[in-house]
Amino acid sequence: MASTPVSVLGNPNTPTPCNPGRRQLLIATAGVGGVLAAAAAVPFVASLTPSERAMAAGAPVEVDIDKLAPGEMMVVEWRGKPVWILHRTPEMLAALAKAEGELADPGSAVASQQPEYAHNPHRSRRPEIFVAVGICTHLGCSPSSAFQPGNPAIGADWRGGFLCPCHGSTFDLAGRVFKNKPAPTNLEVPPYIYLSDARLRIGEDNGPA
Known part of the structure; x- marks a missing residue:
């Protein structure tokens, strides 16, 4: 790596005299500084609680949904990704069947996009609660909710x-992509x-349904 240029006052052609004592002092100071930096990092790491360290590593996230009303959606973070939790209304569920002819993969044939228990028309464990990663499978943008039927922008x-x-x-309201889209x-x-009934754990699927 190239050294950083240093400005020297006086004649640039005059060599800087070597001072062995000063050089030893600088080496010793640098060594002490490195030890102090390492010591300072220990309290920072130790200050993280076990749950915070687990979250940073991608541990499951528990979410209360008891106050999530029909038609509402909440967003939580799991592994640095936004995860949607949508409480679908009966009207929203009825719209799923009507959209199937317009979808690229209405039967969710790509197995990697959902666990086996979500391999159904509503793509969820329970029909009314939809859980999905809110990241578009095209280039990673985050889609916006457009729940209102007949949205003039669409x-x-x-x-x-x-x-x-x-x-x-x-x-659609089960996260199924429409035909001829990126x-x-x-x-x-x-x-x-x-x-x-009112609490989810996202990031784990080996347990009660």
């Missing part, structure tokens, strides 16, 4: 879903389990 025949603002990919696959459904 079309009069729009039944509700998600719109990616970057390149126009659209997804996104190649449906949105990802992460592993998750229900700890109770």
Whole structure:
């Protein structure tokens, strides 16, 4: 690595006299500084609680959904990704079947995009609660919610879903991509389990349904 240029006052052609004592002092100071920096890092790492360290490593995230009303969606973070939790209304669930003819993969044939228990028309453990990673499968943008049917920005025949603002990919209320869109696959459904009727654990799927 090239050394950083240093300005020297006086004649640039005059060599700087060597001072062995000063050089030893600088070496000793640098060594002490390195030890202090390492020592300072220890309290910072130690200050992280076990749960914080686990979260940073991608541990499961527990979420309360008892206050999530029908038609509402909340967003949590798991492994640095936004995860949507949508409480679908009966009308939203009814719209899923109506959209199937317009979808690129209505049957969720790409197995890697959802766990086996989400391999169904509503792509979820329970029909009314939809859990998905909110990242478009095209280039990684985060789609926006567009739940209102007939959204003028999308079309009069729009039944509700998600719109990616970057390149126009659209997804239904089960995260299934519409035909002839840039996104190649449906949105990802992460592993998750229900700890109770009102509590989810995202990032784990070996437990009670």
